[in-house]
Every structure is written in structure tokens, then in C-alpha cells.
Amino acid sequence: MKVKAGDIVRFLNISGGGTVSRVEGKLAFVEDEDGFEVPVMVNELVVIKDEKPSTPQASEQSEEEVEEESYEYTEEEGGDDDPKFYVAFLPGEKKGVESGHLRIQLVNDSNYFAYYTISKKQKDETLELQFNGLIEPNTKISLDKRTVLQLDDRIWKVSILMFKKGKAYKELPAVSTEIKIKAARFFKENSFADNDYYHEKAVLLPVIKGDFEKKLEQLTQNEVDQVLREKEAKPVRKKYAKRDEPGILEVDLHIDELIDTTAGLSKGEILNIQVDKFKQVMKDNAKFKGKKLVFIHGVGTGTLKNEIRRLLERQYKQHNYQDASFREYGYGATMVII
Secondary structure (H helix, E strand, C coil): CCCCCCCEEEECCCCCEEEEEEEECCEEEEECCCCCEEEEEHHHEEEEECCCCCCHHHHCCCHHHHHHHHCCCCCCCCCCCCCEEEEEEEECCCCCCCCCCEEEEEEEECCCEEEEEEEEECCCCCEEEEEEEEECCCEEEEEEEECHHHHCCEEEEEEEEEECCCCCCCCCCCEEEEEEECHHHHCCCCCCECCCCCCCCEEEEECCCCHHHHHHHHCCHHHHHHHHHHHHHCCCCCCHHHHCCCCEEEEECCHHHHCCCCCCCCHHHHHHHHHHHHHHHHHHCCCCCCCEEEEECCCCCCHHHHHHHHHHHHCCCCCEEEECCHHHHCCCEEEEEC
16 A cells, blocks of 8 residues: 555554544654644555546556556565464454454555455355455454354354556465454453554454464374463472572463463464563563573473574574473573573
């Protein structure tokens, strides 16, 4: 979506809008009806009316020229090789998902346009169309507002076909996947998490699965149960942080330490909760230089440990890390030095 000075826009995630006074990179300055300028990310705006004046010369443009102009959009680095696509759920205006609505949105984090269909899967395996349309590259769009109970025990079939307009592109395979929606997850405090796409916490369900999500799907339920039982099987031990060094913060990432029950959650959702907890602790302690954080992830299949190490290598390169005390944790913990 091309946003330029003079366009009349509305905000995607909050009420309001106005006229774009100027655009600086990915940031647009929107002048509201009171004359105040509000800085907003371009991908969080929807153009209502293009104010660019028409001229006789412009009206005489060929159809090919007009069509090519409408295909202008900004491509981002990595959007071709690592496309991401999510169905997002955000809390409604009222407090508490019991009384309010969930806002349903799509996130297209790629340099591709995408035709999408989202259908409800019936008991007889037939499909009932819920949403369909076209989403532009590197864009978020709103789909609907629904109560939690309206979404409970739903299976959505999501299909997308990705392409580019007006230029050659690398072909991506069509994607068709199922998303299972359980009301129970929206009542859990840790389900809504900080993310790269919204200024508020959200639940993001991936449609295009990366290597990490694909590895999760290969785990059997028995393997997941083994990870969950590992914590219970361990003997009671003294807390390393409290006993030896007060400057160490110990964080237990076993799922039964984070939430009351895993009922209704898939193995991927369980791991996402654990990873979100890790990210939140890293964020909360980012300013405490020299502080030591011990993340207890257990041994199990090594999936959680590997994901934490991957994040430390990519997103937290400025921090050193090592295996935590073998005497205290065996191979089941990682120490991060802020």
C-alpha cells in the first residue's frame, strides 16, 4: 500500500484518522481534525481517499501505465526468502475476553501479495467460507470481531497463494493448513504476548510455518508428555540463585511453573508460552548490566533449549551465555550474562 502526502487515511488498530501531511520512510504524519500531527507507521494506515489531483495529462495515461503505478509498494529485506503469514487475535475494547470481543486480523510479513481464504471445517469435512480476499505485501488487515465462545473448538482451513505484481518473482508453493482454536487459551494470561507486529499483546497463529514450527510438529505427544513429566520427576532442590549468589535470577521455564493447566493447548502453543516467558525476562532485565539469568529448560528432547540458544545467537548477540552449574541443573539450564 502506497501512502503519500495528501491522502485521507484512517488508523488500522485504533479509531481516528486524518490527512497525511508528510511521509518519512516507514513513518507517516497524520493531521487530525484538530490540527495535531500524529506519527503512525505506514502499515498501520488504510487509505480512504487518494487526494492526488487529476490532470488532463494523467487522464490520458494508458491503462498499462496506470496499472503499473498502482503496483508500487515497498519491499523489505528478507521478505522473499523468509515470508511470514499469521492469523492474529487481539483483545477487544472491553476488559476481559469473557465480556468483550477478540479482534481478528491477518499479518502478511512478506514482499508478496496473497490471495487468502479462511473457512470453517465442518464435522462432515466440508468447508464454510469465513473470510477471503487479497492482502498487500508487508501489511496487516482487520477481518472481524468475535466473542471467544464463538471461536471455541473451531478448526479453520487457511489457504494462501502468494505472488508479485508488475515484476518477476520467485515462485512460492501454495499453502493450505489447519488452525485449531480453543477458547481456553484466550483465558490464560500468558497466551497474549509481546510481538513484532503490534504495540499491544496478541496471539499469533502461523500459517506459513518456519523450520522451528515444522520441527515441533515432528514431536510425538509422548515426547511432549515426557518433557512435562521431567519437572515432576526431579527431586526437590535448593534454588541456586537464593543459596549462592543473590545477583542471579532463576527462571523455571517448565510449563507447569508458568500456567495452571495445559488442557486445550497444542505442543507448539506450550512451547510458545515458554519462549514468550524467556523473551519477557530478557526484556525486563536488559538494563541490568552484569546480571546473571539462569533459565531452567530441562533436558527432554532439547527443543526448548535449542530455541533459547537460537534466540541468544540471533536476537541477543550482545549477551554472553553458557551452561549453568552442572552440579545444580545437570544439562538442563542456560545462564545468560546481561
